[in-house]
Amino acid sequence: MAIITGGGSSTGGGLIPTAQISATPPANPTSGMIWIYPADATNGVNWTFVYNAAETTYKWRFIGGPPLQASSNPSLAITSMTQVGATGFYYSGNSITVQRAGDYLIGGTSMLWTNGAAISGGEAQQFAGTGLVGRNAQQPTSVTGFTTIACGNVIVTGISASTVVGICTKTDANPGTQQCIMLVTNLLPVRVI
Numbered sequence: 619m620a621i622i623t624g625g626g627s628s629t630g631g632g633l634i635p636t637a638q639i640s641a642t643p644p645a646n647p648t649s650g651m652i653w654i655y656p657a658d659a660t661n662g663v664n665w666t667f668v669y670n671a672a673e674t675t676y677k678w679r680f681i682g683g684p685p686l687q688a689s690s691n692p693s694l695a696i697t698s699m700t701q702v703g704a705t706g707f708y709y710s711g712n713s714i715t716v717q718r719a720g721d722y723l724i725g726g727t728s729m730l731w732t733n734g735a736a737i738s739g740g741e742a743q744q745f746a747g748t749g750l751v752g753r754n755a756q757q758p759t760s761v762t763g764f765t766t767i768a769c770g771n772v773i774v775t776g777i778s779a780s781t782v783v784g785i786c787t788k789t790d791a792n793p794g795t796q797q798c799i800m801l802v803t804n805l806l807p808v809r810v811i
Contacts (some may be wrong), residue, residue: 632719639664643678647671657717659687665807668762676720676809685723685804688712688784692801696730696793705782707741707786708793710774712801721780722811723803724752726772726785729764729800736760739790764799773808 638644639653644653647669655665665683673679690711692699699710716722728742738760751769752772760803769785777783784803789796 619634622677639711643667643669647677655718657683657709658674666672667810668713673809676811678720678811679809680807683806685806686714687802688714689800689802689806692798693734694798696787696789696796696798698794699798702745702750702786705743705745705750705786705788706799707743707750707788708743709784709786709801710798712803713782713784713793714803714805716777716779716781716783716805717811719779721773721775721808722777722783723771723773723806724769724783724803725770726783726801726803727767728767728785728787728798728802729798730767730787731799732762733766733790733792733795733797735795736762737765737789737791737796740765740767740786740787740788742787743774744769744774744783746787747781748785771804771806 637654641653651669653667657665667678668681688782692710696790699708724744730740740757742752744745745748751774755767755769
């Protein structure tokens with residue numbers, strides 16, 4: 619039995635593709651080629667992609683790997699954090715800069731503390747650049763104490779390389795008093811250039 623890797627044929631079995639670990643995809647790829655991208659080499663996060671020449675724009679389809687995660691415990695008044703554009707939503711320390719253009723799955727959590735005043739209209743949402751994307755998660759009633767608002771995963775299409783993404787939060791009442799205790803962003807690719 620002979621096995622030829624990287625695109626040849628084999629006798630007595632299937633093809634075993636080779637994979638390249640690199641910050642850039644292989645030159646001149648063909649459909650079925652595997653590429654392993656070191657999304658966060660420091661923490662051992664590698665994303666595996668397979669090339670699909672039939673895709674129109676984003677030809678590298680994600681097939682495996684853990685999400686990138688950015689979390690922060692700002693313990694700051696909501697309005698003292700960084701505002702997303704002029705949206706009234708804020709974030710601090712939980713953003714991720716997208717390295718390659720593509721479609722991404724973004725999700726996460728916001729935890730708010732009332733700091734003595736009831737939270738009314740607590741919200742969390744995904745953002746990309748200076749705009750809100752995805753769907754808004756709301757806390758339906760007034761709460762005193764701590765409240766956690768989870769943003770389900772949403773696929774956001776057409777994100778440019780170097781765009782900052784994450785989860786942001788706001789409250790309708792007392793945003794200068796109420797504090798954001800925790801923000802968590804999870805990011806996975808769907809397909810990239």
